[in-house]
Amino acid sequence: MECIITIELGTNGVRVFAFDLSGHVLHSMKGHYPTFHTDPDHSEQDPEQIFITTLYVIKNLLNQYIYPKKYKVACICFSAAMHSLLAVDKNGNPLGNAITWADNRAKKEALELRRSTRGASLYAATGTPIHPMSPLLKIAWLKNRDPERFKQTSKFLSIKSYIIHQLTGKYLIDYSIASATGLLNIHTVAWEADALQYAGITAAQLPELAPIFTTAGKLKMAYQQSLGLPADVKILIGSSDGCLATLGDGVKGEGKATITIEDSGAVRVMGPTVLKDDQMRFFNYLLTDDCYVSGGPTNNGGNIFDWFARQFGDFTKPFDIADSMQLLLEEASKIPAGSDGLLFLPYLLGERAPIWNANARGTYFGLNIKHERKHFIRATIEGILYEIYSIGKSLGEQRNIKSLSVNGSFGTIPFCTQIIADMFNKPVQLRREFHSVSFGAWLLSATEMGLYRSLDEAARIVELPDMYEPDQQHHAMYADYFGIFEKLSTKLFDEFEAIGNLQQKYAATKTVTV
Amino acid sequence: MHQFVLQRGKSAELRLFPHISELGIKKNGAIQLNTFLSTATDDIRLYYITEGKFGWRIDHQPYVLYPGDVALILPGVLFGSDDGVLEIGSFSWLHISMQKLGNGHLLPGKWSGLSESEGAAIGKILLLNYTPVLSRFNEAGKILKCIHAELSGHEIGYQTRVNHQLDELLIQITRHMTTQNNPCRDFPKTFMHLEEALRRDLSYQWTVEEMAALVGMGTTLFTERVKSYSGFSPINYLINIRISEAIKLLKRPDISVTDIALDTGFYSSQHFSTTFKKLTGYRPSDFRKNHLHNK
Numbered sequence: 001m002e003c004i005i006t007i008e009l010g011t012n013g014v015r016v017f018a019f020d021l022s023g024h025v026l027h028s029m030k031g032h033y034p035t036f037h038t039d040p041d042h043s044e045q046d047p048e049q050i051f052i053t054t055l056y057v058i059k060n061l062l063n064q065y066i067y068p069k070k071y072k073v074a075c076i077c078f079s080a081a082m083h084s085l086l087a088v089d090k091n092g093n094p095l096g097n098a099i100t101w102a103d104n105r106a107k108k109e110a111l112e113l114r115r116s117t118r119g120a121s122l123y124a125a126t127g128t129p130i131h132p133m134s135p136l137l138k139i140a141w142l143k144n145r146d147p148e149r150f151k152q153t154s155k156f157l158s159i160k161s162y163i164i165h166q167l168t169g170k171y172l173i174d175y176s177i178a179s180a181t182g183l184l185n186i187h188t189v190a191w192e193a194d195a196l197q198y199a200g201i202t203a204a205q206l207p208e209l210a211p212i213f214t215t216a217g218k219l220k221m222a223y224q225q226s227l228g229l230p231a232d233v234k235i236l237i238g239s240s241d242g243c244l245a246t247l248g249d250g251v252k253g254e255g256k257a258t259i260t261i262e263d264s265g266a267v268r269v270m271g272p273t274v275l276k277d278d279q280m281r282f283f284n285y286l287l288t289d290d291c292y293v294s295g296g297p298t299n300n301g302g303n304i305f306d307w308f309a310r311q312f313g314d315f316t317k318p319f320d321i322a323d324s325m326q327l328l329l330e331e332a333s334k335i336p337a338g339s340d341g342l343l344f345l346p347y348l349l350g351e352r353a354p355i356w357n358a359n360a361r362g363t364y365f366g367l368n369i370k371h372e373r374k375h376f377i378r379a380t381i382e383g384i385l386y387e388i389y390s391i392g393k394s395l396g397e398q399r400n401i402k403s404l405s406v407n408g409s410f411g412t413i414p415f416c417t418q419i420i421a422d423m424f425n426k427p428v429q430l431r432r433e434f435h436s437v438s439f440g441a442w443l444l445s446a447t448e449m450g451l452y453r454s455l456d457e458a459a460r461i462v463e464l465p466d467m468y469e470p471d472q473q474h475h476a477m478y479a480d481y482f483g484i485f486e487k488l489s490t491k492l493f494d495e496f497e498a499i500g501n502l503q504q505k506y507a508a509t510k511t512v513t514v
Numbered sequence: 515m516h517q518f519v520l521q522r523g524k525s526a527e528l529r530l531f532p533h534i535s536e537l538g539i540k541k542n543g544a545i546q547l548n549t550f551l552s553t554a555t556d557d558i559r560l561y562y563i564t565e566g567k568f569g570w571r572i573d574h575q576p577y578v579l580y581p582g583d584v585a586l587i588l589p590g591v592l593f594g595s596d597d598g599v600l601e602i603g604s605f606s607w608l609h610i611s612m613q614k615l616g617n618g619h620l621l622p623g624k625w626s627g628l629s630e631s632e633g634a635a636i637g638k639i640l641l642l643n644y645t646p647v648l649s650r651f652n653e654a655g656k657i658l659k660c661i662h663a664e665l666s667g668h669e670i671g672y673q674t675r676v677n678h679q680l681d682e683l684l685i686q687i688t689r690h691m692t693t694q695n696n697p698c699r700d701f702p703k704t705f706m707h708l709e710e711a712l713r714r715d716l717s718y719q720w721t722v723e724e725m726a727a728l729v730g731m732g733t734t735l736f737t738e739r740v741k742s743y744s745g746f747s748p749i750n751y752l753i754n755i756r757i758s759e760a761i762k763l764l765k766r767p768d769i770s771v772t773d774i775a776l777d778t779g780f781y782s783s784q785h786f787s788t789t790f791k792k793l794t795g796y797r798p799s800d801f802r803k804n805h806l807h808n809k
Contacts, residue, residue, distance in 0.1 A: 013745065031754075032744035034709050049758035055793055056754055057745065093765045093805060222795030310699045318698035318731065319739055 002074040003066060004449075006441035007054065008241065009080035009160055011035070011100065011263070014054045016061050017438040018071070021451065023461075025433065027065040031057040036097065041104040044097035047086055047162050054163060059227055073229055077445040078216075078238040079437055080160035082180035082285070085135040087142065087153040088162070092171075095149050098159050099138050106137035107358065109144070113137065118198070120280065125192050127274060127284030127292070128182040131352065136182030139199040153205065160237075161207045168217030168235055171207040176239035176293075178209055179286040186274065189289050212239045212288065213448045236445055243285055243293045244440030245407055246270050249431075250462025252291070252455065255402035257395065259388055259420060259428075260436070261411030263303040266353075267391040268295035269399050281354045281394060288455065296353025296391040300346040301384060302410030304362075307348060308380045312373070329415050332378040337422065337474040338481055341366045342375045344383025345488060347496075351387070354394045355489050359500040365488060381416060382478075386485045389423040389478075404428045405464055407436035414468075422474040423482070429464035517541050520665070527665050530673050533623050533680075536609040537661070542566070542600055552594030557609040558620075558640075559587040560687075562655045566603015570595050572646040582655070584648040586687060588640065589614065606658045610680065612637070622684060625677050635724045636688045642711050642728060643691050651690050657683045692730030701743055704729045712755060716779050722748050756780065757793060764802045771798050 003026060008015040013032040020026055031053040036044045066073070083101035088094055099105075113119040114130040128134050135156070142150045157165070158177050165171055178184045183199065183206065185192040191203045210216070216237045224231055238244070242260070246268045249258040257269045269275075274284040275294040284294045305328075306321065313324035347360035364379065388411075395401065404426050406417050412434050421428040431439075443458040452458040519538035520527050528534050535557050552571065561570075561584065568579045573591045587593040589612065595601075613621040620637035622628055628636065648654070661679045664672045696704045708729050712720065725748050726736035740748045756778045763774045775786035775798075783798075790798050 030745040032705075032746075032751075034706060046758060046762075048761040049755065052754055052758045052761065052793065056750075059793065091765075091805060220795075224795075226791070226793060226795030313699075315699055318735065319701040319704070321699070321701065324699075 001069075001071050003071040004442055004445045005058070005061075005066075005073055005076045006238075006438040006445070007058070007076060007078050008437050008441070009050065009054070009078065009163065010241065011081050011102070014050070014057055015435075015438065016054075016057050017435060017442075018061060018066050019438075019442045020071075021074075021446070021449075023439070023442055023446070025435065026069070026071065027061060028435070028438070029057050029061045035100060035102070039105075041107070043100045043103040045084075045100055045159070047094045047098045047159060050098070050159060051163055051166050055223070055227070062227060062229075067228065073233050075234040075236055075445045075449060076229075077236040077441045078160055078164065079241050079244045079441045080158065080177060080238075082177060082240045082242060083133045083135060084159040085138045086157045086159060086162050087149055088155050088157055089152055090154040092155075092165060094162070095152055098162070101133045103138065104132045104358075105145075106132040106134075106141040109137045109140045110134070113140075113198070114280070118194070122182070122192070122195055122198065123280045124276070125185045125187070126179075126182050126195060127186040127286075127294075128180055129280055129283055129352070129356070130182075131356070134180075134182035136195055136199055139201060143200045150200075155205050155207065156201065157207055164216045164235070164237065167219055167223055169220065170217040172210045172214065172216050172237055173207040174210055174212045174214065174237045174239055175286040175289065176212060176243040180240060180242075180283070184209075184286075186284055186286055186292070189286070210237050212237060212444060234448075236448060238441055238444060239287060240285065241437045242266060242268065242295075243287045244438075244444070245436040246293050246440070247287065247443055247455065247459060248436035248438070248440030248462070249405040249407060249464065250459045251405065252459035255400055256405070257295075257392065257399070257401045257403075258405045258407065258436075259392070259411055260408040261301040261384075261388065261406070261416070262408040263301055263306075263410075264297065264299055265301035265388055265408065265411070266295050266297040267388060267395055268293055269395060269401070270294070271399070275395070275398050277398075279354075279356075281356060291455070295395060298387055298391060299349040299352055300387060302408070304346045304348055304384050305381060305410060308377070312376070328377045329381075329413065331374045332381055333415060335374050335378040337382075337419070337471075338477045339375045339379040339382055340371065341368070341481070342371050342379040343386075343481060343485055343488070344376075344379040345485065345492075346380070346383040346387050347489075351489075353391045357493065357496060359496045360489070360492075361496050361499055363488065363492070365484075382419060382481075383485070384410075385416060385419050385423060386478075386482055388420065389482060390486060390489070392424060402426065406430045407434060409434065417466075417468050418471075419474075419478075421468040421470045423478045425470045425472075425475040425479075427470065428468040430466050430468075431464050432466060531625070531676060533611050533625050534608070535611055537607060537658075537665075539604070539606045539662070541604045542602055545602060546600045548598040550595045550600040551598040552592050554590050554592045555609070556589045556614070557611050558589060559585075559593065559607065559609045560654065560658075560683075561585040561587075561605050561607045562651075562658055564604045564606065564655065566601060568595070568601050568603060568605070569599075575646070577647045579647060580649075582650045582652050584651045584654045584687075586644075586646055586648060586691075588644055589620070591646075606655070606662070608658060608661070608683075622681070625680070626684075627678065627681050628684070631721070631723070635721075635727055636684050638724060639688050639692065639728055642715075643688075643695055645691050645694060648687065648690050648694060651686075653686045653690070654683065657686065688727065689730060692728065696730045698730075701739055705740070705743055709755070712752060713759070716756060716759060717777050718779065720752060720779075725752075752779075753789065757790060760786065760790065760798070761801070764798055765805050767806055771802070774798070 017028040018026040086098040183195045214237045251258045275282045343365040345363040348362040350358035351360045522535045726733045760778045772783045775783040780786035
């Protein structure tokens with residue numbers, strides 16, 4: 001019997017799934033790797049630890065669950081978080097840690113470029129919003145602030161490119177990850193000359209571009225032996241987590257959108273054309289050279305509810321945040337939709353789409369003497385979801401969204417999914433086992449292996465069994481409150497900036513108090 | 515309780531307790547100048563506030579202490595108040611001499627009933643988690659009171675009971691410090707804290723008990739939480755970090771494979787080589803060759 005292994009190089013760790021050839025999960029395992037914040041704006045990961053963790057998890061999964069059942073691995077397919085950057089020297093050895101999407105060090109470069117006409121033309125060409133997350137700006141930062149490392153760099157890789165290079169010796173980057181670097185022209189599918197010039201690099205310093213179906217070379221002998229894999233195992237380069245989550249939910253075709261809410265979140269659509277936007281609010285990434293995954297990302301998803309639970313939740317057992325969240329959800333469900341008029345702006349981490357304001361901050365608004373603790377819980381959840389709705393609403397200006405699917409650990413909490421259905425006034429579907437990204441990687445692998453004729457055909461088999469229908473009354477109420485949410489989000493622009501500045505100013509003079 | 519001071523060498527009460535260098539109670543009715551000057555000693559010093567409010571400087575940082583708080587000063591750390599001012603209020607204190615090992619680790623002396631490994635773990639955690647002010651730590655006050663009572667009462671078995679109380683104090687301090695640093699809410703943050711401690715001292719032969727104690731958890735719960743959060747058992751996660759660090763060092767030509775093995779916490783280069791090959795398929799020396807002269 002043959003099986004397919006998918007490897008998801010995520011923000012907090014690696015997830016490895018084993019599927020059979022009909023798309024059933026045989027088993028999955030994860031391995032955590034840390035993010036280092038040596039400076040508040042820095043967010044880095046150790047490429048060697050990512051590599052070792054990945055090997056370790058694959059090895060454990062194969063030895064404990066796959067080989068004992070006599071499965072043979074036919075294919076290994078990769079997915080990864082977007083926007084990572086790793087500089088390597090001429091021997092392919094890392095120059096420092098990998099810089100992740102959450103890194104904000106290039107904020108000054110981003111602000112300047114975003115305000116320039118060059119920024120607008122680069123956005124139109126590359127589809128990647130001008131933001132510190134973009135590798136384009138990270139490379140520019142290295143050039144300006146770390147010239148020694150910049151000079152020694154032979155290649156600028158993504159984390160996935162590094163892992164693939166370790167395994168097969170090839171420097172490759174797939175279309176999806178490449179289209180999220182801010183360096184790729186998404187219309188011609190070639191490195192964008194003006195972006196290279198802005199970053200101060202040549203195309204030779206980037207890995208070779210490869211469609212998502214590319215076989216990324218042959219697995220090195222040493223890893224064949226240590227992992228017990230056959231020499232002919234296919235190493236598929238795969239795509240990005242965002243693109244694969246969209247594919248995995250079957251969002252290929254008209255009228256569909258998918259909402260992902262993990263720690264952060266996004267609303268995405270897929271189609272043959274890009275979303276053009278003068279305000280540069282949306283991303284346009286490539287799945288294949290004729291299929292774009294477009295949408296808007298938010299910084300403030302499940303991590304904000306995590307924050308709330310840590311601060312205000314009850315911990316009956318030490319460190320049991322899941323239990324604490326469950327109690328909060330039970331309390332929130334006792335409050336009517338709309339939280340009796342208590343609104344929450346969830347911008348604790350600044351915000352990307354649709355307002356793109358790094359200075360934005362969290363706000364509870366409309367508080368009156370009758371509000372209780374329970375209202376805060378519900379308002380917090382509703383605020384996170386109003387923000388998701390505001391992205392969806394702006395996408396709706398360009399695409400006619402008829403149905404929605406939801407994935408990600410926060411979005412698939414039934415309480416949250418129902419609120420999403422009510423806010424959007426659309427039916428929402430989801431899968432009971434939550435692995436849209438890996439399932440997308442399976443669809444990709446299965447298509448490559450000839451089980452389906454095309455990704456379109458593969459996407460059509462996706463069944464999302466759970467359905468949430470919108471409640472009209474709740475929808476009308478949410479729509480009313482949303483008007484105020486939306487206004488506040490932009491109206492407070494000056495005050496967000498002022499309070500952000502003060503927070504920064506007084507953080508510097510902080511003294512130790514017990 | 516009246517004011518008093520007992521000092522090693524001067525006070526007969528301490529003759530059986532050479533590890534206690536000083537203890538006492540102070541009630542300060544008026545602000546005094548030039549009495550509470552900054553000093554550093556080889557003892558572990560502990561000050562428990564019962565009344566008033568004291569502004570003290572520990573390790574160059576200013577702190578304000580209130581009743582129920584404990585100032586904990588490790589050997590070599592500067593402690594006192596600016597200009598030697600002593601404010602109005604009461605506190606009791608205790609100075610204990612610890613054994614200091616070559617690697618800087620602290621151990622309780624022979625007087626202690628703690629097992630060797632628990633004594634070592636406590637000494638290590640005090641250094642790694644060092645928190646100069648332990649807030650709302652009334653247990654410490656109770657233990658000090660009990661020691662005072664035993665020392666003045668001289669009842670049968672008091673020598674053993676005083677030493678028991680000292681052990682109890684060390685255990686309580688360690689537990690209080692770890693729970694204060696890890697409020698049992700944010701496991702990712704706690705895990706990050708653990709990870710940093712492991713990386714700072716990777717050559718050390720960590721046990722699961724020590725890792726769990728470092729973040730203030732029992733080993734059963736600790737192992738379960740680490741496994742569900744990281745996907746690995748604590749020891750396997752540690753091996754993971756060890757190999758990752760070893761890879762980085764192997765890519766630099768200036769350190770021998772044997773040194774890398776020991777620096778990253780393997781018993782021997784043989785142990786390193788076996789573990790490394792099992793995971794990566796390469797012997798460390800071959801891995802190094804491949805990466806130093808790639809193309």
